[in-house]
Structure formats: C-alpha cells, structure tokens
Amino acid sequence: MKIRLLLLGLVIFLLVFMCVGCLDKVFGPIEETETEKNKEKDKATEVDATNENYLDIDFYVVDDTTNKLLPVSINYPRKEGIAYATVMELVSGSDIHQKIEGYDLSLPLLEGTEVLGINIDEKAAVVDFNNQLLNFEDQNQEKLAVTSLVYTLTQYSTIEKVQIRIAGSIVEELTHGTKVNLPISRETLGINVEVEDGVDLKNSDKITVYHPVLRNETNLYIPVTRVINSNQNHLKTAVGLYLNGADFSQPFEEESEVMKTQVKENVAVVSLSKEFTSYPKQMEEGIVKSLILTITELDRIEKVQLLIEGHPKVLPAGTDLNNIMDRPAFAKIN
Numbered sequence: 001m002k003i004r005l006l007l008l009g010l011v012i013f014l015l016v017f018m019c020v021g022c023l024d025k026v027f028g029p030i031e032e033t034e035t036e037k038n039k040e041k042d043k044a045t046e047v048d049a050t051n052e053n054y055l056d057i058d059f060y061v062v063d064d065t066t067n068k069l070l071p072v073s074i075n076y077p078r079k080e081g082i083a084y085a086t087v088m089e090l091v092s093g094s095d096i097h098q099k100i101e102g103y104d105l106s107l108p109l110l111e112g113t114e115v116l117g118i119n120i121d122e123k124a125a126v127v128d129f130n131n132q133l134l135n136f137e138d139q140n141q142e143k144l145a146v147t148s149l150v151y152t153l154t155q156y157s158t159i160e161k162v163q164i165r166i167a168g169s170i171v172e173e174l175t176h177g178t179k180v181n182l183p184i185s186r187e188t189l190g191i192n193v194e195v196e197d198g199v200d201l202k203n204s205d206k207i208t209v210y211h212p213v214l215r216n217e218t219n220l221y222i223p224v225t226r227v228i229n230s231n232q233n234h235l236k237t238a239v240g241l242y243l244n245g246a247d248f249s250q251p252f253e254e255e256s257e258v259m260k261t262q263v264k265e266n267v268a269v270v271s272l273s274k275e276f277t278s279y280p281k282q283m284e285e286g287i288v289k290s291l292i293l294t295i296t297e298l299d300r301i302e303k304v305q306l307l308i309e310g311h312p313k314v315l316p317a318g319t320d321l322n323n324i325m326d327r328p329a330f331a332k333i334n
Helices: 003-025 030-053 081-089 097-103 139-153 234-244 281-296
Strands: 052-064 068-077 116-120 123-130 161-166 205-214 218-229 258-264 265-271 302-310
Touching: 030 218, 052 081, 052 139, 068 139, 068 218, 081 139, 116 265, 123 139, 139 234, 139 281, 205 234, 205 281, 218 281, 234 258, 234 265, 234 281, 265 281, 281 302
Parallel strands: 123 161, 265 302
Antiparallel strands: 052 068, 116 123, 205 218, 258 265
16 A cells, blocks of 8 residues: 555656646746846846937038038937037037047037027027137138038927027128028038039029048048039939049049939839949948938938849948848947
C-alpha cells in the first residue's frame, strides 16, 4: 500500500512538472516577460523625456565663403518664449556661435542687437529691435539679416510673416534702403534671390533650388530663389536649374539632362540622363539630398522617385534609387 501511494505521488509530481514546463514553453517565463516589458517602458520614457526637453531648430546663418544664407539644424533646449530665444541666437556671439564657426559660418545680426519685445498675433510675429538694427555696413548685410529673421521664424506653424519695428516704431526702411514697413513672408521675400535672364517680372514665379557645398567635411545646402517666367513647368525647370549648378557649386563633371518628369499624387518621378552620376563619390549624399530638397520645395510634392535613363538604379556610392525618398532634414550641427 505504501509503495502504491509513493508511486501515485511520484506520478502526480511528474504530471505537475510537465504541465508547468508546457505552460512555460507556450506562454514564456512570466516574470522575465514582465521585466522585459518594464525595460521597454523605461526606455520609451527616457526617449520621450529627451524629446520633451529639446527640439531641432533650423537657423538660417551666413556662409562666409559665398556670403549667402543657408539653414543648419541645431538640437536646442525647449523653453518658454522660444521665438524670442531663437531670434537672440541669430545675434553674433550667441550660444550657437561656437557650434557653427568651425564650418565657416557666422550669424547675421550684429553684436549688441537686442529684442525689446516680440508678439505673435494671427500668424504675424511683430519683433521690436533696438537701434543696432540700423548699423549694418551695407544693404547686403541688411538683406541677409532680414531674410534670416523671416526664414528662421516662419519655420514655426504659428508664424507666417514678420513685422520689424525699431524702438517701438515701424520704419519705412533700414539705413541702406531695405524695406521693412510691411509684414514680410517667405513667399514675398525669397532667399539668396537671383533673377533669370529675360524674365518679365510682372509675369514671374519663384522657385527655390538647393545647391550642395562641403564645409568641414559636412554637406550643407545653399538655397537660391530663382525668379522665372510663369509659363514654365516648375518641376522640370527646378531640376534643370539644379543640374546647371551655381557659380559656387559645380559638382557634375558632365552635362546631365532631365529626360522626363511626372507627378503622381504627391510623388514626383524624375528621370535623369546617365551623366547625372558624373560626380565625386564623396559628394553623393549631398547631391541627392539637395536635389530632393529642391523638388519637395515645390507645391504638393512630398516624396521623390529618382530614375536614371528611366530605371531605378544604385548610384556609385550606394544610394538605392529603388526607394522613394522623403524630404530630408537640413544638416545637423551639434
């Protein structure tokens, strides 16, 4: 009898052990799973906390080599009055000065410039400066400062135009003739503006073309607003102007052509001739990104499919054109 009881107990023990093992295999070790979930939750919280404290801001600064404006993205502490803080960072000697000077970049507002107040109402930012805004050496410096201010502030969804005041008052123009009496938007202003030959200004449009430059082994992108006749195909014209380059940016060794352009919903399909790949390999990233920036600057275009001779190929440095590309971020400097 005792032997039977011992055998029965042994069988029950083995059955319980086997069931637990099966459950473990089916559902996994419960305590370990919960631990992993908690780790993931902690990790997500840390990322969210980081994102809450910082944001990427595009600052439009001066490229000292070309004396033109270009955007750089800087991870910046989130704070109250971010519009005020952003404008003050454009003043020479500010906190971001040391971040950009190694790239031959400088800030557009003169040292000693102060923001006396800033008010945002109905998507218009009224920025009141001290008299230092009247002390630029020439009109080119004035235009760089005004354009930088407008483009930097209008990246915020709450701002579409900027009204400049000096010591509380609206002035007709700055010292060297730059008009500031009316609210200024990106659309009315443009950036690093160039007018194409033979353009009828009364019947014209603006398109912005990004050109790649290399600074401190980093790809930066100089936007140039080209004024063109309004009867042109904007997509084909923008890509053609990009391929032609600029006096400060000529990356292609052979002349490339736009073979075909098409827009499907929000995707631009652009086919280029094989000469497009006639660039130094180290410039490929900058060339592709600046072209995508140029194309997605156009209305209603959000993504781009690039083709070579009608086919999605892999470029010399490895960029796979089988992938439809989104608009890239500007160069990050931290």
